[in-house]
Amino acid sequence: MVGLVIILVLIVVALLAPWLVPYDPAAITGDAFERPSSTHLLGTNDAGSDIFSRLLWGTRTTLIVGSIATALVLVIGIALGLTAGLRGGFIDSFVMRLVDVFLALPVLPLLIFIAALAGPSLTVSILMIGLFAWPQTARIVRNQTLSLRTRGFVDIARGFGAGPVHVMRRHLIPALGPVIAANLVFVAGLAITIEAGLSFIGLGDPAAVSWGADLNRALSDPQIYIGPLWLWWLLPPGLALTVTVLGLTFIGVALEPRFNPRWNRSERSRSVAPPATAIPAPDAAGR
Amino acid sequence: MTTVEEALPVGDARNGDKSDPLVGAIPRRRGQWLTLGAYLATIFVLITVNFALPRMMPGDPIDALMAFGSPNYVTDDETRANLAAYYDLDDPVPEQYVGYLTSLAQGDLGVSIVSNVPVHKELGGRVGWSFLLIVTAILISILIGIPTGIHSGWKRGRGLDRGLLTFFLSVQNLPIFFVGSVVLVVFSAKLGIFPLGGATTPFNEYSGIQEVLDIGRHLALPALLMGLEFATYEYLVMRSSMVAELGSDYLMGGRAKGLRERRLKYRYAGRNALLPVVTVIGLQFSLAVTGIIFIEQIFSFPGVGGYMFEAVATRDYPAMQGAFLVLTITVVTSNFLVDVLNRRLDPRTVA
Numbered sequence: 314m315v316g317l318v319i320i321l322v323l324i325v326v327a328l329l330a331p332w333l334v335p336y337d338p339a340a341i342t343g344d345a346f347e348r349p350s351s352t353h354l355l356g357t358n359d360a361g362s363d364i365f366s367r368l369l370w371g372t373r374t375t376l377i378v379g380s381i382a383t384a385l386v387l388v389i390g391i392a393l394g395l396t397a398g399l400r401g402g403f404i405d406s407f408v409m410r411l412v413d414v415f416l417a418l419p420v421l422p423l424l425i426f427i428a429a430l431a432g433p434s435l436t437v438s439i440l441m442i443g444l445f446a447w448p449q450t451a452r453i454v455r456n457q458t459l460s461l462r463t464r465g466f467v468d469i470a471r472g473f474g475a476g477p478v479h480v481m482r483r484h485l486i487p488a489l490g491p492v493i494a495a496n497l498v499f500v501a502g503l504a505i506t507i508e509a510g511l512s513f514i515g516l517g518d519p520a521a522v523s524w525g526a527d528l529n530r531a532l533s534d535p536q537i538y539i540g541p542l543w544l545w546w547l548l549p550p551g552l553a554l555t556v557t558v559l560g561l562t563f564i565g566v567a568l569e570p571r572f573n574p575r576w577n578r579s580e581r582s583r584s585v586a587p588p589a590t591a592i593p594a595p596d597a598a599g600r
Numbered sequence: 601m602t603t604v605e606e607a608l609p610v611g612d613a614r615n616g617d618k619s620d621p622l623v624g625a626i627p628r629r630r631g632q633w634l635t636l637g638a639y640l641a642t643i644f645v646l647i648t649v650n651f652a653l654p655r656m657m658p659g660d661p662i663d664a665l666m667a668f669g670s671p672n673y674v675t676d677d678e679t680r681a682n683l684a685a686y687y688d689l690d691d692p693v694p695e696q697y698v699g700y701l702t703s704l705a706q707g708d709l710g711v712s713i714v715s716n717v718p719v720h721k722e723l724g725g726r727v728g729w730s731f732l733l734i735v736t737a738i739l740i741s742i743l744i745g746i747p748t749g750i751h752s753g754w755k756r757g758r759g760l761d762r763g764l765l766t767f768f769l770s771v772q773n774l775p776i777f778f779v780g781s782v783v784l785v786v787f788s789a790k791l792g793i794f795p796l797g798g799a800t801t802p803f804n805e806y807s808g809i810q811e812v813l814d815i816g817r818h819l820a821l822p823a824l825l826m827g828l829e830f831a832t833y834e835y836l837v838m839r840s841s842m843v844a845e846l847g848s849d850y851l852m853g854g855r856a857k858g859l860r861e862r863r864l865k866y867r868y869a870g871r872n873a874l875l876p877v878v879t880v881i882g883l884q885f886s887l888a889v890t891g892i893i894f895i896e897q898i899f900s901f902p903g904v905g906g907y908m909f910e911a912v913a914t915r916d917y918p919a920m921q922g923a924f925l926v927l928t929i930t931v932v933t934s935n936f937l938v939d940v941l942n943r944r945l946d947p948r949t950v951a
Contacts, residue, residue, distance in 0.1 A: 410638075417642055419931040421890040422908065423649075426924050429912045430653055506775055510894065513777045515913060525777075532781050532898065538789035538796075547785060551778035558773045566769070 316563025323557055327372035336363040338370040338522045346542065355545045358527070359534050368549050370522040375505055375557060378439055382504035383497055385443030390450030391493065395485060397451070398458025399467075408455070412448040420445045424507065428516040435518040438511055442504045450496050457492050458485060491568065498565035502558045509554050524550035639936040646928045650921050651700050709925070710918035712911075719922035723904065727926065729799055730896070730903030733823055734888045738881060740827030745834030746877060750870045752835070753842020764835070772832040776891055780825055780898040787821065794821050797900030822899045826891050830884045837880045841873040848872075882938030886931045 326333065335354070336342040341361040342353075349356045355364035397408035424441050431437050461467065466484055475483075511517050512525030519526075527550040537543050703710075709719040748768075752761040788794045795801065799818050806814050845851075846869070854868060892905035900906065904923055911919035 413638070414642060414645070417932055417935055418646075419886055419889050419928050421893060422924050422927045425893070425908065425912060426653065426920065429915065429920060430917075502773065509775055510777060513894070514897070514909060528778060528781060532784075538785060543782075543785045547781060551775070551782065554775055554778060555773070558775070559770065562769065562773050 316560040316565075316567065319556060319560030320564065323372055323560070324376060326369055327376040330369050330373055334363075334366040334369050336366045338362060338366040346536065349545050355549055358546060359530065359536075364527075364546060364549065367522050367527060368524075368553060371524045371527070371550065371553065374435070374508070374521045374523045375554075377435070378442070378508040379501045379505045382439050382442040382446065382508075383501045385439070386446045386450050386500050386504075387493070387497060389443065389447040391454055391486070391489075393447070394451040394454025395458055398455040398462065399485075405455070408451065412452050415445065415448040418445075421507075421510070424511065425514065425516060428511060433511075433516045433518055435521050438508055438517065439504075442507050446500050446503060450493070450500060453492060453496050454489060457489050461485060461488055495565055495568040498561050498568060502561040502565070505554070505561075506558055524554045528554075635936070635939055639932065642932050643929060646932065647701070647704065647925070648697075650925050651697060709922035712916055712919045719919055722919070723907065723922055723926055726902060726904045726907050729901065730892060730905060733819065733826065733892065733896075733901060733903055734885070736819055736823040737826035737830060737888065738884055740823055741830035741834055741884070742881065744827060745831035746838055746874075748831075749835040749838025749877070750842055750866065750873070753839040753846070753873065754865050754869070756839070756843050756846075761839075765839070768832045768835045771828060772836075776825065776829055777894040777898060780822075780895055783821060783825065784898055794818075797898075799902050818901075822895045822901055826888065826895055829891055830881075830887060833884070833887070834877055834880055838873065838877045841876045842869060845869045845873045879938055879942055882934060882941060885934035889927045889931050 339362060342357070342363050345357060345359050345361045347353055347357040347361075353363050353365065355368065358364055358367070393408050393411075397405040424445065427441055428437060470479070470484060508517065509523065509525030509528075512521075512523040513529045515529060517523050517526050528547065531537055531543070531547045531550075537547060707720055709723070711718050712722060715722065748764050752764045755761045784796070788796045795818050797818075799815060800811075801814055801818075848869070851869060854863075859868075889905070892903060893908055894905070895901065896903045896906035897909040904926055908920060908923035908927065910916075911923055
């Protein structure tokens with residue numbers, strides 16, 4: 314619940330940002346390093362731009378990256394996962410091999426490499442995040458599809474002459490909904506963190522107002538170590554980032570289907586798998 | 601199914617052939633050969649990507665070599681032609697590829713544009729520091745993550761578990777570069793407890809124990825942060841694995857025998873639940889590579905991650921490629937080794 318509130322606030326702020334910001338976040342509206350005051354709620358940064366405005370405007374970048382990258386992962390992951398699960402056989406093993414290879418690659422160095430070569434831009438970041446985040450979703454979708462197949466309705470529908478697309482649309486996707494939703498929330502958090510991380514290294518879109526980029530600027534300035542400057546320059550963007558990701562995590566934890574390990578003592582089962590989304594494997598990049 | 605005898609876990613009787621230390625390392629079955637093949641294939645893919653990517657980018661390869669806007673950018677046509685000849689860029693691509701592979705086999709990773717020093721020399725010094733950082737971080741993470749995980753799993757839902765779970769889940773979601781920055785400012789700059797960065801105090805004349813202490817002081821914060829990050833995963837896996845153990849028969853048998861709870865908890869259940877965590881620890885290298893790029897940048901630690909960051913900042917492509925190769929091959933190799941280790945430790949996972 315808390316998570317939902319956080320994310321809703323984020324979306325509202327992002328959408329209303331043009332009316333909410335006191336100043337243009339990219340413009341120089343004051344002296345550099347001004348302290349928080351009634352004119353600049355969080356002071357100004359090294360260029361003289363209002364920090365509070367940048368904080369609010371940053372929600373837009375976060376939202377854009379989060380939603381588009383997640384949508385990309387949704388499309389690719391579901392398409393591949395469903396196909397692999399339904400068709401089985403060679404296609405299934407091929408897709409799974411692909412997933413294994415992708416999961417084995419360390420994502421962040423690759424992203425850095427590509428971003429440095431292709432030139433930093435928001436499109437490149439979003440595309441790449443989408444390209445590297447789909448394997449986990451695809452695998453989850455495929456596993457769920459396989460288990461759903463064992464319940465008769467797929468065969469019954471096919472027996473009535475339904476084509477595979479129809480089966481996917483009307484039967485499988487609704488059934489897969491909860492699992493996908495939980496996973497996607499996690500993916501969104503990952504995408505946002507990766508984008509912030511890339512901006513922090515300096516490979517984010519220079520034109521976009523991003524919290525990660527602000528953190529980078531703050532830390533690069535030697536004055537950050539002196540005085541209370543860090544309180545209103547370093548902390549707010551980072552806290553905003555943290556709160557956003559935390560909100561998404563809370564939603565994810567609440568949505569997650571419960572694969573309860575058997576706690577009952579009489580149960581001998583030892584081969585219980587931990588919940589698919591609760592323990593992201595350490596190969597998740599950007600953390 | 602577990603019988604009471606084989607469930608009492610004193611001594612690992614599950615492991616079959618303990619006399620041969622190479623059991624599991626050398627592929628015995630087709631499935632294992634396939635894994636080795638997949639590993640080599642991935643390495644090969646990475647090497648090729650390393651070669652192909654700069655050439656696939658829009659623009660002249662010389663552009664890719666020396667980015668527009670960097671001080672090394674060449675605009676004079678004749679110089680460009682000379683450069684192209686020097687780097688063999690006017691050879692057909694397959695020939696370039698062969699040349700690339702040959703130099704790679706000899707350990708030649710190119711020359712850094714910024715410093716004009718061969719990349720493998722620069723990397724050589726850095727790898728040691730990164731290794732030190734990662735190993736220390738892993739040790740710290742084991743100390744933090746495993747006991748808490750055991751305790752949490754044992755007490756799932758009650759008492760300390762709830763607090764610990766919330767704590768570790770929250771920490772897991774904190775962006776590491778943010779936490780690192782704040783910690784650096786607060787503990788190093790403001791409170792002055794730890795140094796501001798680097799691995800050693802510059803120009804120091806320490807030796808022996810003083811040197812070790814000095815390195816330790818510099819290592820403390822970065823290793824602690826990375827260790828905490830690792831610990832969250834280990835904690836979660838340990839906890840979940842403990843919970844799965846809780847239904848086992850031997851616990852009931854142990855209690856009937858009159859063993860104390862504490863002994864059951866650590867010596868029996870904890871030990872058995874350890875296996876997935878060992879795998880996770882092995883996989884930390886993958887996570888480490890990501891964390892190291894941020895942490896080394898923030899704390900100016902002279903490791904491979906920091907090297908990659910500097911190379912990116914100055915668009916020093918040969919250096920970037922070298923660092924990229926080292927990082928990615930390390931990750932893939934460690935994943936592969938974890939796979940092999942898994943086979944050895946738990947024959948049930950053999951394909």
